[in-house]
Amino acid sequence: MxxxxxxxxxxxxxxxxxxxxxxxxxxxxxxxxxxxxxxxxxxxxxxxxxxxxxxxxxxxxxxxxxxxxxxxxxxxxxxxxxxxxxxxxxxxxxxxxxxxxxxxxxxxxxxxxxxxxxxxxxxxxxxxxxxxxxxxxxxxxxxxxTTWYGSHEKLYEEVQKGAVGEVKKVMVNDGHKGPKKIGVEKEFLSWLTDPKLNGGGAIIDFGCYGANLMTWLNKGEKPLSVTAVTSQLQKENNPNVDDESIIILKYKDQVGVVQGSWNWPIGRKDMEVYGEKGVITAENHQDVNIKISTGYNTYDREDFHIKERSYPYNNPFSYFAAIINKEIKVTPYNLSSLENNMIVVEILDAARKSAKSHKEIKLN
Incomplete structure (x- = not known):
C-alpha cells in the first residue's frame, strides 16, 4: 500500500x-x-x-x-x-x-x-x-x-495491431462549403484565397491533412508518386485558386486517396483504412467503427466512442509546453513532427505540379 x-x-x-x-x-x-x-x-x-x-x-x-x-x-x-x-x-x-x-x-x-x-x-x-x-x-x-482526435489515435492503434490485415487503401476526406460560404473573417479570407500567401486553395488548405495522416500511418515512408486533379467550381468565390482537389498517393503496396474540398455541402474530417480483412473508419473526432468481412457484402461491426486523448495529447498548446519542458519527446514522423511535415510539403509540391502538368510526379 x-x-x-x-x-x-x-x-x-x-x-x-x-x-x-x-x-x-x-x-x-x-x-x-x-x-x-x-x-x-x-x-x-x-x-x-x-x-x-x-x-x-x-x-x-x-x-x-x-x-x-x-x-x-x-x-x-x-x-x-x-x-x-x-x-x-x-x-x-x-x-x-x-x-x-x-x-x-x-x-x-x-x-x-x-x-x-x-x-x-x-x-x-x-x-x-x-x-x-x-x-x-x-x-x-x-x-x-486532426492531430488531437481520439478517433485517429484509436484508428492508428488498430491498424498497427493488424485489425484489418495488411493495408491496401486509405481514403482521407477533409473540407467544408468553402471559406467564403462558411463566413471566415475577411483577414483570413484575404490570404487563404491567395496563391502566394497560401500556396494554393483547397489542395493546400485541406490536402495537407491527408498527406500528414498518410505519412503518419506509413511511419515516414514516402509515396513513390503523386497524381493530382484540381478544379475551380466556385469561380466567383475563389477566383485565384482551386477549390476542389483529389490527390492519389502511390506506395509500394498501397494507395492513398486524399480529397480536399471547399465544395462539401456538409463539413467533414474523416478517414477510412481498407485492409485485406476489413475496414476501419474514423467518422469524426470521436467515433470509430471496424467492419470485418464475412462474405461478399456482409460483415461484423464493432463501434467505439472515444471521449478525448489523454493529457497533454488533447491540446496543442499543452503538448507544446510539455515538449519544451522536456516532459515528453516528439516521436519520429508523428503528426506534429518536422520529419513528417517535410514530407507533407513535398507531397503538396508534387500535387500542384501534377495538377498543372496533368502528369504523375515521381518522388525521389
Missing amino acids: RSLITYLILLLGVTNLVAQNPIKIGVAGMTHGHVHGLLGDKNNKDIVIVGIAESNTELVDRYQKMYGIDQSIMYSDLEEMLDKTKPDAVLGFGNIYDHLKIVELCAPRGIHVMVEKPLAVNMDHAKKMKALADKYKIELLTNYE
Missing part, C-alpha cells in the same frame, strides 16, 4: 509539472482563424501569452475587445515583440508564406516555433526552415486540428 501511495504522489507530481512551469508564449500574427482556439483557451495553465505581434490595427482592436487582451502585450512588429518579451516559444497564426520569416527571427534567438498547418508554402521554404531549426536546435512543430 505504501509503495502504491508513493507511486500516486510521484504520478501527480509529473502530471502537474507542466502546469507549474508555464511556458512564455509569443503570438506571430492573428489573421489565421485558428487563433480563436488559443485566445479562447483561458483555463490553460501550461502557457502564458507574453506578447502578440500583429500589424492590422483594425483586427487588433476587434480581438482586444473580444478577448480582453491587455494593450501592454500588443506589438505591431514581430522582431520588437521577441526582443522585449523574450518568449520561450512562438505560435504562428498568420499566412503560410510568413512561416519562414517567423523561423528566421525565432531560431537564432533559441525560440521554439509551432505553426498552423501546413509547415510551409513550398519545399524551398521548408528546407530553409528545417536548416534553421537544426542549426539552432529548436523545436519546429506543425499543428493540425
Whole structure:
C-alpha cells in the first residue's frame, strides 16, 4: 500500500509539472482563424501569452475587445515583440508564406516555433526552415486540428495491431462549403484565397491533412508518386485558386486517396483504412467503427466512442509546453513532427505540379 501511495504522489507530481512551469508564449500574427482556439483557451495553465505581434490595427482592436487582451502585450512588429518579451516559444497564426520569416527571427534567438498547418508554402521554404531549426536546435512543430482526435489515435492503434490485415487503401476526406460560404473573417479570407500567401486553395488548405495522416500511418515512408486533379467550381468565390482537389498517393503496396474540398455541402474530417480483412473508419473526432468481412457484402461491426486523448495529447498548446519542458519527446514522423511535415510539403509540391502538368510526379 505504501509503495502504491508513493507511486500516486510521484504520478501527480509529473502530471502537474507542466502546469507549474508555464511556458512564455509569443503570438506571430492573428489573421489565421485558428487563433480563436488559443485566445479562447483561458483555463490553460501550461502557457502564458507574453506578447502578440500583429500589424492590422483594425483586427487588433476587434480581438482586444473580444478577448480582453491587455494593450501592454500588443506589438505591431514581430522582431520588437521577441526582443522585449523574450518568449520561450512562438505560435504562428498568420499566412503560410510568413512561416519562414517567423523561423528566421525565432531560431537564432533559441525560440521554439509551432505553426498552423501546413509547415510551409513550398519545399524551398521548408528546407530553409528545417536548416534553421537544426542549426539552432529548436523545436519546429506543425499543428493540425486532426492531430488531437481520439478517433485517429484509436484508428492508428488498430491498424498497427493488424485489425484489418495488411493495408491496401486509405481514403482521407477533409473540407467544408468553402471559406467564403462558411463566413471566415475577411483577414483570413484575404490570404487563404491567395496563391502566394497560401500556396494554393483547397489542395493546400485541406490536402495537407491527408498527406500528414498518410505519412503518419506509413511511419515516414514516402509515396513513390503523386497524381493530382484540381478544379475551380466556385469561380466567383475563389477566383485565384482551386477549390476542389483529389490527390492519389502511390506506395509500394498501397494507395492513398486524399480529397480536399471547399465544395462539401456538409463539413467533414474523416478517414477510412481498407485492409485485406476489413475496414476501419474514423467518422469524426470521436467515433470509430471496424467492419470485418464475412462474405461478399456482409460483415461484423464493432463501434467505439472515444471521449478525448489523454493529457497533454488533447491540446496543442499543452503538448507544446510539455515538449519544451522536456516532459515528453516528439516521436519520429508523428503528426506534429518536422520529419513528417517535410514530407507533407513535398507531397503538396508534387500535387500542384501534377495538377498543372496533368502528369504523375515521381518522388525521389
